[in-house]
Amino acid sequence: xxxxxxxxxxxxxxxxxxxxxxxxxxxxxxxxxxxxxxxxxxxxxxxxxxxxxxxxxxxxxxxxxxxxxxxxxxxxxxxxxxxxxxxxxxxxxxxxxxxxxxxxxxxxxxxxxxxxxxxxxxxxxxxxxxxxxxxxxxxxxxxxxxxxxxxxxxxxxxxxxxxxxxxxxxxxxxxxxxxxxxxxxxxxxxxxxxxxxxxxxxxxxxxxxxxxxxxxxxxxxxxxxxxxxxxxxxxxxxx
Numbered sequence: 001x002x003x004x005x006x007x008x009x010x011x012x013x014x015x016x017x018x019x020x021x022x023x024x025x026x027x028x029x030x031x032x033x034x035x036x037x038x039x040x041x042x043x044x045x046x047x048x049x050x051x052x053x054x055x056x057x058x059x060x061x062x063x064x065x066x067x068x069x070x071x072x073x074x075x076x077x078x079x080x081x082x083x084x085x086x087x088x089x090x091x092x093x094x095x096x097x098x099x100x101x102x103x104x105x106x107x108x109x110x111x112x113x114x115x116x117x118x119x120x121x122x123x124x125x126x127x128x129x130x131x132x133x134x135x136x137x138x139x140x141x142x143x144x145x146x147x148x149x150x151x152x153x154x155x156x157x158x159x160x161x162x163x164x165x166x167x168x169x170x171x172x173x174x175x176x177x178x179x180x181x182x183x184x185x186x187x188x189x190x191x192x193x194x195x196x197x198x199x200x201x202x203x204x205x206x207x208x209x210x211x212x213x214x215x216x217x218x219x220x221x222x223x224x225x226x227x228x229x230x231x232x233x234x235x236x237x238x239x
Contacts, residue, residue: 087197094200125175
């Protein structure tokens, strides 16, 4: 692949950089590690023995079993199939989790099998309405606990631009309240964007201010802009 060329150049330079002190075995092993990391990033179950054979054959000037374009197309086909299988598996996991989770003490279902929340800390201030633009803090993670997005600082959220599950889950929260939201992929990102396809999403959200619309307008008039949830997603924190 095209990513391999820079690695080969690096290896060639490294092997000739210090003739008296070089350690060919270590450099070769390091080269193997770099190639391995790039292969791992493809997300494919590859045959390492066959890869090594391909490296040796290439060094010996032998022809590959398929040309580069054919190889790229084959990899794309396998990745697409793997993506579809992962999406199906994750969706079933989301369905099963929400079915069980609704039976847990303190869990409230806003949409049957699609959206649930649990209050972590009660609030006492103004209540968030669907037309508000609240200021929040949040942490977003997968079901296994892996964090894929966070806003430790106060962040303005435009509810009409956020994903449906987040918007619906925040409406009704009071200032100072902290909720854990459980979003089915139908109300999250489904198989779109850069997240795991059809993954169930878990948000821990704290409402700092129920409606900051006036503040947001003032900031806009000064050519300033507070980040909103959607922009955070587009920067790969949540998408």
